[in-house]
Amino acid sequence: MARAIDENKLTRIYEAAIYQVVEEGYGGASISSIARKADVAVGYLYRFYPGKHDLINHLLDNSINEIVTELELMLERVISVNEIVVLLVDYFFNMAQHRPHHVKFIYQMLSQSRFSLSEERRSNIRDLSRRVLQLGQDSRAIGPRYSYDEVFILMVMVPMEYINLNLKSFFDDRPLTERDSARVIEIVSVALRG
């Protein structure tokens, strides 16, 4: 063997790429700007991904996979739907506090119609949403009229929406607090009850 691959460099590239995409958009996040921010040579980015598009797509897929895995863990120690709402909202708020750019990145990518998740990830999301819906309708925590995509919107997109508007300082420039997550939890829970 020659030199060992510096894993640190890879994570620096990931962070830099997400940061640049959030800050400058996909088109504005040039390979050279990502490489500069990650303190890495331009050509190095092509050692792991055949192109810019693949790099960014992989980052999105990874981020979604993180959330999917987290939710799967929650569903294993089967608890109530209300508890899942609490855990999920806390998860997003925690992410907003420690890695705000990651939340922005995920939300931004999901909002744009030209980026789409892999069929595998969408399948994951469908399955999980259906399981939560079933669980909720058995315990009457979710109204009988609900479909699984509505569950996804309320439990995942609404919290991200709330966080994203706050991080944008859309209404005012104040930090997210415990009160915010409590409000989101209540709004989502009430809405789900139907």
Place this chain on the structure above:
Amino acid sequence: MARAIDENKLTRIYEAAIYQVVEEGYGGASISSIARKADVAVGYLYRFYPGKHDLINHLLDNSINEIVTELELMLERVISVNEIVVLLVDYFFNMAQHRPHHVKFIYQMLSQSRFSLSEERRSNIRDLSRRVLQLGQDSRAIGPRYSYDEVFILMVMVPMEYINLNLKSFFDDRPLTERDSARVIEIVSVALRG
């Protein structure tokens, strides 16, 4: 006067710009691609806007202003909050049917942290949200714990979220129907009641 300005060209530019931004992103929506799609010379776009950024920003401001004006009209013939929810959701669903790219454009721009509305527009939105909140709390259509930004999220962002995911064919590829708007109306109304 010499030649009259061809207003038709201007609207063609607007349509083309919105289409390209939605389809290719801000960075990918090049001036030349917009001009080509609008069947207009490249230099013509600089007759009305000093640059690309100003053009797109004006389009966003205009689109938001449309919605603001619509909501102001609704609030003049003062009706119940539930009726406002119905009218607003119908407005968005109508837009989704006839100008899907406009809905995508607005939603996409609002989601990205690097684009921000003018202070005037944000002020409009704050005022309207507050008026709806007041109206709703007087008639108990909106729960006592609600704040105006939460009203905005539920009445504006949630319907757009729903529409956007459908237009993306996120879960499945089916057209929006009457049932969808009815569902959104119910979910939002129930959530607001608290």
Place this chain on the structure above:
DNA sequence: AAACAATGAATGAACAGTCATTCATTAATC
């Protein structure tokens, strides 16, 4: 232990193409 390949991690100049913007020029109307 010292010298020497061999390996592959990492670099960045070079390439053809595209970008936003400018402005001298042309075309249409008065």
Place this chain on the structure above:
DNA sequence: GATTAATGAATGACTGTTCATTCATTGTTT
């Protein structure tokens, strides 16, 4: 002929991608 709407070639900066080259580290040979 005067006015101004409209054009699009030209410009310099930057794009994503390639790949010959350099450099650090390993195992092998002396």
